[in-house]
Each structure stands twice: as structure tokens, then as C-alpha cells.
Amino acid sequence: MFRMWAKIWKGNRMLRDMVVCRAEADTRTHKVFAALEEVCLSFDLSRPIWLDSTIANFKKHDRTRFTQDNFIDTIDFDFLEIHIIEED
Numbered sequence: 001m002f003r004m005w006a007k008i009w010k011g012n013r014m015l016r017d018m019v020v021c022r023a024e025a026d027t028r029t030h031k032v033f034a035a036l037e038e039v040c041l042s043f044d045l046s047r048p049i050w051l052d053s054t055i056a057n058f059k060k061h062d063r064t065r066f067t068q069d070n071f072i073d074t075i076d077f078d079f080l081e082i083h084i085i086e087e088d
Contacts (some may be wrong), residue, residue: 001021001085001088002023002035002087002088003019003020003021003022003086004019004032004039004083004085005019005082005085006018006020006024006035006039006043006081006082006083008077008079009077009078010078010079010082016017016040016043018043019085020038020039032082036048036082039080039082043048043080045075046072046073049070049072051069053071054066054070059063060067063079063081063082063084065081065087066080066082067079
């Protein structure tokens with residue numbers, strides 16, 4: 001089971017969160033991208049751009065933050081954080 005926790009933060013307060021569970025046999029990268037797509041659809045967001053710093057943080061800590069720099073559209077929150085909480 002693969003589970004990713006996504007949270008939207010503004011002013012040190014969590015506005016929304018959700019956990020995405022994926023059970024299919026696929027690569028870790030595909031699971032992360034599919035889960036992020038599901039989060040963006042649920043939160044009505046455009047897909048964020050993975051910058052070098054975003055990728056480095058994700059590789060090192062299994063979590064990363066997407067700020068305004070990662071989105072083409074204007075966002076009304078400080079950042080979207082994703083965190084891998086379980087991997088098979």
C-alpha cells in the first residue's frame with residue numbers, strides 16, 4: 001500500500017488535507033504523480049511544477065512543499081505540502 005498525505009497551509013494553519021491510497025503495482029514515481037494528480041483534482045488546483053529544490057527535498061525527506069513559484073496560476077494559500085507516509 002502506498003499512502004501520501006497532502007496538506008494546504010496558510011499562515012501556520014492547515015486549511016485542507018487528504019490522504020491518497022494507491023494499491024496498484026507501479027513504480028514509485030508513477031504512484032507519486034498519480035497521487036498528486038488526484039490531490040490537485042480534489043483541491044481544484046493546477047498541477048505544480050517540480051523545481052530542482054522541490055525534487056531535492058522530496059528525495060531527501062520523502063516530503064516537499066509547493067509554493068507560488070511552483071504554480072502557474074495564483075494560489076490563495078502559502079504552500080501545498082505532500083508527504084509519503086507509507087510505502088510497500
